[in-house]
Amino acid sequence: DIVMTQTPLSLSVTPGQxxxxxxxxxxxxxxxxxxxxxxWYLQKPGQSPQLLIYEVSSRFSGVPDRFSGSGSxxxxxxxxxxxxxxxxxVYYCMQGIHLRFGQGTKVEIK
Amino acid sequence: xxxxxxxxxxxxxxxxxxxxxxxxSGFSLSNARMGVSWIxxxxxxxxxxxxxxxSNDEKSYSTSLKSRLTISKDxxxxxxxxxxxxxxxxxxxxxxxxxxxxxxxYYFDYWGQGTLVTxxx
Numbered sequence: 006d007i008v009m010t011q012t013p014l015s016l017s018v019t020p021g022q023x024x025x026x027x028x029x030x031x032x033x034x035x036x037x038x039x040x041x042x043x044x045w046y047l048q049k050p051g052q053s054p055q056l057l058i059y060e061v062s063s064r065f066s067g068v069p070d071r072f073s074g075s076g077s078x079x080x081x082x083x084x085x086x087x088x089x090x091x092x093x094x095v096y097y098c099m100q101g102i103h104l105r106f107g108q109g110t111k112v113e114i115k
Numbered sequence: 116x117x118x119x120x121x122x123x124x125x126x127x128x129x130x131x132x133x134x135x136x137x138x139x140s141g142f143s144l145s146n147a148r149m150g151v152s153w154i155x156x157x158x159x160x161x162x163x164x165x166x167x168x169x170s171n172d173e174k175s176y177s178t179s180l181k182s183r184l185t186i187s188k189d190x191x192x193x194x195x196x197x198x199x200x201x202x203x204x205x206x207x208x209x210x211x212x213x214x215x216x217x218x219x220x221y222y223f224d225y226w227g228q229g230t231l232v233t234x235x236x
Contacts, residue, residue, distance in 0.1 A: 006178075036219055036220065038219050040218075040219055040220075042219065042220040042221075042222070044222050046162075046223075052228075053211055053226040053227060053228055053229050054162065054211075054223075054226055055226070056222070056223065056224050056225075059222055059224075065224065097161065097162060099162075099222070101219075101220040101221050101222045102220050104152075104164040104167075104221060105164070106161055106162040106163070106164070107161070108161050109161050109162075
């Protein structure tokens with residue numbers, strides 16, 4: 006199975022400042038079809054997860070452009086250009102091959 | 116508007132069988148490349164995919180839980196049912212259903228609100 010490892014596990018950010026979360030997979034997520042099946046979800050407090058980013062860097066419908074995803078192969082990053090109060094929660098990366106999630110990164114506001 | 120809603124017992128006893136139902140709207144369970152997954156989350160812990168089913172009745176199960184899980188669907192009722200046998204306190208979790216898309220591999224785009232299931236005698 007492909008293991009997903011996120012760092013850091015928690016992050017405290019001043020509003021308006023950037024934030025970055027890393028996700029590493031134990032195997033390459035590049036498929037023979039040329040796509041890379043890496044996704045990012047945000048679980049806000051008391052809510053179900055919501056899709057932010059699909060296939061590494063595409064924002065899902067309605068996701069603000071302050072969220073961006075990048076990476077390739079085994080190393081991926083989610084960036085928030087300017088953190089807002091509504092961005093608090095736990096962020097998960099997920100690989101779409103075996104549907105495994107990372108441990109989650111908790112983002113709080115300072 | 117795509118919505119999914121989980122229903123089932125809030126409390127089950129150890130060794131009992133859990134039956135959860137996911138009722139969907141805004142899409143059809145007969146749509147190709149769309150299906151429904153079950154995912155769970157123990158309190159304070161990460162997400163764990165359990166199973167999924169597609170319109171052609173293709174099913175897949177978590178390797179570690181395969182012997183205990185059964186997923187089925189009733190397209191006419193827009194429902195997907197998950198059963199998990201031999202429940203244990205470690206199975207206490209919020210159980211989510213989510214729409215799964217097959218686009219080469221898979222991902223979840225819409226999730227239900229989740230239902231908390233506690234396993235206790």
